[in-house]
Amino acid sequence: MNIVVCAKQVVDVGEIKVNPSTNKPVLEGIPRKISDIDKNAMEEAIRIKEKLGGKITAMTVGPPDARERIKELLAMGADEGVLIEAPENADYHLVSRALARGIEKMGDVDIVLCGEASIDMFSGQVGPRIAGHLRIPQLTYAFRLEADEGKIRADRNMGDTMVISESTYPVVVTVTKEINEPRLPSLMQILGSANKPLNEWKMGDLGLEGEAPRVTEVDLSGVSMERKNVIFKDDLDEAVNELADRLAKEGVTG
Amino acid sequence: MIMMVLIYSDTEKGALELLSKGRELADAAGRKVSVVITGPDAGSRAKRFIEHGADRVILAAPSLEGFKAEEIADVLEGIVKDEKEDVILISSTKNGKELAPRLAAMLDAGCVTDATSIDIDSGRLRVERTVYSGNAVAKEEFASTPAVITVPGKAFDPLPPDPSRTGEVIEAAVQPGGHGSRIIEVKKMVSEGVNVEDAEIIVSCGRGFKSSDDLKMLEELADTLNGVTLGCSRPIAADLKWLSDDHWIGLSGHKVKPKLYVACGISGQIQHVAGMRDSGIIVAINKDPDAPIFNSADYGIVGDLYQVIPKLVEALKARK
Ligand SMILES: Cc1cc2nc3c(=O)[nH]c(=O)nc-3n(C[C@H](O)[C@H](O)[C@H](O)COP(=O)(O)OP(=O)(O)OC[C@H]3O[C@@H](n4cnc5c(N)ncnc54)[C@H](O)[C@@H]3O)c2cc1C
Ligand SMILES: Nc1ncnc2c1ncn2[C@@H]1O[C@H](COP(=O)(O)O)[C@@H](O)[C@H]1O
Numbered sequence: 001m002n003i004v005v006c007a008k009q010v011v012d013v014g015e016i017k018v019n020p021s022t023n024k025p026v027l028e029g030i031p032r033k034i035s036d037i038d039k040n041a042m043e044e045a046i047r048i049k050e051k052l053g054g055k056i057t058a059m060t061v062g063p064p065d066a067r068e069r070i071k072e073l074l075a076m077g078a079d080e081g082v083l084i085e086a087p088e089n090a091d092y093h094l095v096s097r098a099l100a101r102g103i104e105k106m107g108d109v110d111i112v113l114c115g116e117a118s119i120d121m122f123s124g125q126v127g128p129r130i131a132g133h134l135r136i137p138q139l140t141y142a143f144r145l146e147a148d149e150g151k152i153r154a155d156r157n158m159g160d161t162m163v164i165s166e167s168t169y170p171v172v173v174t175v176t177k178e179i180n181e182p183r184l185p186s187l188m189q190i191l192g193s194a195n196k197p198l199n200e201w202k203m204g205d206l207g208l209e210g211e212a213p214r215v216t217e218v219d220l221s222g223v224s225m226e227r228k229n230v231i232f233k234d235d236l237d238e239a240v241n242e243l244a245d246r247l248a249k250e251g252v253t254g
Numbered sequence: 255m256i257m258m259v260l261i262y263s264d265t266e267k268g269a270l271e272l273l274s275k276g277r278e279l280a281d282a283a284g285r286k287v288s289v290v291i292t293g294p295d296a297g298s299r300a301k302r303f304i305e306h307g308a309d310r311v312i313l314a315a316p317s318l319e320g321f322k323a324e325e326i327a328d329v330l331e332g333i334v335k336d337e338k339e340d341v342i343l344i345s346s347t348k349n350g351k352e353l354a355p356r357l358a359a360m361l362d363a364g365c366v367t368d369a370t371s372i373d374i375d376s377g378r379l380r381v382e383r384t385v386y387s388g389n390a391v392a393k394e395e396f397a398s399t400p401a402v403i404t405v406p407g408k409a410f411d412p413l414p415p416d417p418s419r420t421g422e423v424i425e426a427a428v429q430p431g432g433h434g435s436r437i438i439e440v441k442k443m444v445s446e447g448v449n450v451e452d453a454e455i456i457v458s459c460g461r462g463f464k465s466s467d468d469l470k471m472l473e474e475l476a477d478t479l480n481g482v483t484l485g486c487s488r489p490i491a492a493d494l495k496w497l498s499d500d501h502w503i504g505l506s507g508h509k510v511k512p513k514l515y516v517a518c519g520i521s522g523q524i525q526h527v528a529g530m531r532d533s534g535i536i537v538a539i540n541k542d543p544d545a546p547i548f549n550s551a552d553y554g555i556v557g558d559l560y561q562v563i564p565k566l567v568e569a570l571k572a573r574k
Contacts, residue, residue, distance in 0.1 A: 013387045014524045014546070025390040092355070093364055100359075119525075121385055122505055123367045125355040128323065132359030137324055137435035140352040143492075153438070157492070158348040159499065162441040168434035174352075178492045212397065214364025218380065219393035225531050228552040233543060236565060239555045243537065244569035246553055252514035252535050253570060254455055254480030 001054035001147065001169075003045045003111045004103055006130070007038035007073055009066040010120040018222030025222045034069045037115030039076070039182035041175050045113050046077040046183070048147045054110075055079045059102055061086050061095045067198065074193035075185035081198040082106075084206070091213035094203075096129035101206035103134065110169040111152065116141055116176050127174035137167040140174045257283035257374075260339035261308070262290045262330060262353075264321050266299070268345030270306045270412035272405060275372060276343055277307040277413060282374060286310060290333060290426075292318045292326065297423070304421035307413045312337075314426040321349050322437060325430035327357045332428030334361060340399035341379065343372075346406040358402040365402040366394055372403060387505055388528035408451070448500045450485050456512045458485035458503060458530075462519015462540065462559055466496040471563045472518065478570045485510065485530075487520050504529035519559050522547025539563065 011030045019026050045056045058073035059082040060066050070081035084098045103109050114127035124140075131138035142154035153166040157176055185193075203209055230246070232239035247253050259276040263269035269289055276287040288310040289303045300311040314329045330353075334342065342357070344350045346368050358365035369381040370391075379396045381403055450456060457472050457479070469484070476482035484501055491502040503510055505528040515533035519540065520526060527550045530536065538551035539562050548554045555562050 011386075013389065016386050016389045018389065025386055091364065093358075093362070096355075096359060117506070119387070122387070123355075124351050125358075125365060125367060128352050128354075128356040129359040129365075131324075132327065132356035135360070137433050138352065138356065139435065140323070141348060160443055160445065162443055163437060164439040164441075165435055165437050167436075171435065176492070177488070214362075214396065214398050215366060215394050216397055217392055218395045220385075220390055221393075222390050223384075223388060225527075225550065227536060227550060229548065229554075230552065231543075231548050231554040231556060233556040236555070236557050236561060239557065240562065240565040240569040243553055243555060243566065244573055247514070247535070247537070247570075248573055250514075250535050252455070253573075254482070 001048055001052045001110045002108055003048060003054060003056045003113060004106065004109050005038070005042050005045045005056060005058050005073065005078065006099055006112065006114045006126060007042065007058055007060050007069065008035045008118050009033070009060060009062045009069045010035045010118055013120055018224040020224065023222050024220060032065065032069070034072060035115055035118040035120070037117065037119070037175065037177050040177055040179050041113040041115050042073055042076050042078065043180045043182040044145060044175055047180070048111065048145070049077070052147060052149065057082060057106065059099060060084070061090065061098050070198055071193050072185070074196045074198070075190045076183065078196070080196060083198065083200045085200065085202050087203050089213050089216055091215045092123065092125045092129060093214040094208070094211060096126050096133060097208060097211065098203060098206055099126065100130050100133035101208060102201060103130065105206065111147070112170070112172045114172065114174045116174050124174070127172050131172035134170070136170050136172060138172045138174070139165050139167055141176055142173055143176045143178045145173065145175070145179065256340055257285040258337070258339045259285070259287045259341045259343060260290065260330070260334060260337070261287065261343050262326070263345035264347055264349040265345065266302070268347065268350070268407060269303060271407065271410045272343045272345065273303065273307040274413045275405065275410045279341060279372065279374065288312050288337070288339065290314055290330060292329060294319070300423045304419055305415040305417055307419070308421055310422045310424060312424055312426050314428055315430055318430065320437060320440065322433070322435070323349065323352045323356055324433040324435060326353055327360060328430040329426070329428050330357050331360045333426050334400055336426070336428070340401065342400055342402045344402065344404045346404040350404050354402050354404045361400055361402070363400045363402055364396050364398060367404045368406050369403050370406070370409060372405070387524040388531050444498050446498045446500055448483055450483050450501060450503060450508045450510050453483035453510065453512050455479050455482045455514045456485040456503070456510055457482050457516045457518065458487070458520060459490055459518050460487040460520030461489050466494070468560070469496065474567050475516070475563055478567050479514070487526050517547055517551070518563065520547055521545050522550055
């Protein structure tokens with residue numbers, strides 16, 4: 001199986017603070033990481049490779065420092081990495097077009113794995129978009145996968161329903177957090193990842209020079225949450241009494 | 255942008271909500287709103303959409319049963335190209351969210367998912383959506399058409415039905431192509447029919463509970479506080495399946511705004527907080543003093559929930 005895992009470098013959203021004077025979220029100086037569910041996608045790719053053999057390529061559209069994220073995926077088990085340099089104002093059209101072209105450039109890809117959604121934007125766009133660009137089937141929200149030689153079967157959490165679907169290859173699959181527990185790379189794997197190939201492509205290499213975004217961000221404003229933060233830590237009996245009094249005073253006990 | 259609006263939803267309720275927004279956008283430009291419905295009984299449902307504001311109902315692919323994103327995307331692509339629709343509104347159900355971006359890619363179009371507002375600002379189509387797990391709101395503008403937008407449930411109220419409204423019902427010749435995927439089985443998820451979104455008081459449980467039997471403790475608390483609905487974190491619904499998805503609160507679950515939210519044994523990761531940050535008063539019970547939930551709480555008790563909850567039930571009873 002020739003597998004591509006699409007993974008995104010994101011800011012650690014748990015660390016974001018809103019600057020009260022500008023009312024903007026502060027994104028600089030916040031740790032970068034691989035979007036959580038993309039590690040589940042990577043883990044699933046490794047399990048498919050363990051069963052059916054093949055090759056895993058980790059692909060990302062991002063800034064130069066996203067190279068470090070690809071190295072983490074190489075340590076986890078990817079055989080090769082591809083970093084596509086993100087253009088200024090990249091929107092979902094540009095990111096997905098670039099990934100789809102990158103996948104075409106590689107040739108003969110059987111499975112494209114994505115997360116159900118990225119942790120920062122939570123759009124769920126990229127997987128279905130790649131499938132739309134390549135005009136191939138999509139299996140979304142998979143919480144269980146069974147890949148075989150000629151076809152792949154997915155149990156999918158579609159909210160009100162659980163849908164079991166199957167598809168021939170090539171196919172795009174998006175996975176949920178529940179599908180597996182991503183492995184941690186060993187020290188040997190981390191050291192070994194330095195010798196694995198990491199290709200860097202530009203939009204021009206993919207025939208997308210000058211391609212315009214379809215959506216632009218015109219404003220980003222922070223939403224801060226002010227809470228009283230009254231925390232009782234010591235005597236439990238006192239604490240529950242105090243809490244019951246406060247809740248009664250707030251008039252929220254029903 | 256000429257503002258021909260096309261609406262598709264996998265549920266009738268969703269389509270009626272979208273119609274109300276679609277009507278507003280099209281009216282401002284003196285244009286039309288069309289609704290696409292597929293499947294064998296589509297014709298019999300057309301009238302309802304016209305009463306609720308549609309100018310046209312487009313019946314497509316009568317042979318289609320159920321929902322497959324690949325097929326519906328083919329149908330909508332054909333209609334958009336033939337009819338030159340330029341704003342496409344789709345419900346943010348899971349089906350809608352896998353359909354909209356696929357369709358957008360096929361049309362080389364922009365797409366914004368989960369839009370909370372849609373407006374025309376100096377002739378430009380602008381939408382807002384929540385990003386960074388509730389930490390920010392982004393305002394985005396479409397630079398080209400068509401524009402594909404998904405809208406969460408209840409964002410807009412349906413228009414009151416007007417039985418005297420008239421509209422066209424047309425049949426579209428488009429047919430879906432063949433695809434390598436197929437649906438084997440659709441299972442209805444067990445639903446307990448709870449509605450956390452409209453609840454006044456929510457008591458929520460997380461992984462701090464050791465077994466599903468222990469959730470009974472919460473029922474006692476619920477009996478003491480009147481009118482409580484049970485909520486939970488993602489792992490309780492998605493991994494452990496102790497409660498149905500109806501109870502799941504957070505970024506990927508339901509968004510709630512009760513006057514009182516009590517989080518028991520929930521660590522308070524930002525993806526959980528994203529779903530309940532608009533609550534009136536937030537109370538946290540957690541044995542870890544460093545749990546992030548305390549930063550998002552008005553009142554907190556650091557302690558073992560197995561001790562705290564029974565004591566709290568007594569204290570609340572004593573005040574009745
Ligand atoms: C893309 C994405 C979307 C997500 N969407 C959601 C979402 O919609 N909703 C959601 O909830 N999560 C969501 N998550 C998961 C989220 O990041 C957390 O993993 C999850 O909320 C943790 O659930 P928890 O607090 O129940 O469990 P844990 O994080 O394991 O926390 C359990 C807590 O219980 C406390 N505890 C243990 N024993 C006791 C005791 N005896 N008494 C008192 N306290 C005790 C512990 O101190 C701990 O703080 C999402 C994650 C991702 C990546
Ligand atoms: N810039 C990117 N590079 C590679 N993969 C991406 C990128 N953005 C999103 N993805 C993939 O698409 C999934 C959904 O992301 P999103 O559409 O942003 O919610 C992610 O989990 C990744 O698998």
